[in-house]
Amino acid sequence: MIYRYNSPLGPLSYEWDGEVCRHVWLDIHGPENISNDNPVARWLDAYFNGSCTSLPALAEPATSFQATMRQGLLEIPAGEVRTYGELARLLHTSPRAMGQALGANPLPIxxxxxxxxxxxxxxxxxxxxxxxxxxxKFERGF
DNA sequence: CCATTCATAGCCT
DNA sequence: AGGCTATGAATGG
Incomplete structure (x- = not known):
């Protein structure tokens, strides 16, 4: 089921199948199903409140490289940034591949x-x- | 200092 | 297999 979430930064959509979160879109994707009764909505509430909670269950990464990348990204504290090159060295890959893999990430935010x-x-x-x-800008504000 | 070029690795068709 | 990047470093003007 695809749900809609109205964040302070704009509307976004996500797919929650009752078990895991499969997709996140940073725009209005499907029909307007508002629900706050799932882990994704609760996580988003906390996030836009400036607090960190444990992530909802997420769909398995498509490739092992994406799994590695996901791990590396979660190491970055809120409000901090890394460059593509830094992450590439960290994950023993090339900056170009980072961009490609990040662009293919179905779960932004x-x-x-x-x-x-x-x-x-x-x-x-x-x-x-x-x-x-x-x-x-939002994360820097905290 | 700005513009162009190329190496590079993982993804999509 | 070939082309496409959400890059970065090197090179040439």
């Missing part, structure tokens, strides 16, 4: 891919850099 920026600037964001800017 939950997996904090917005905390990864280019060495000399913001870098890109699959759902629009506006979201990335807003998220980083």
């Amino acid at each position: 939950l997996i904090p891919c917005h905390r990864v920026i280019a060495a000399d600037g913001l870098g890109g964001f699959a759902c629009g850099v506006e979201w990335k800017k807003k998220l980083l």
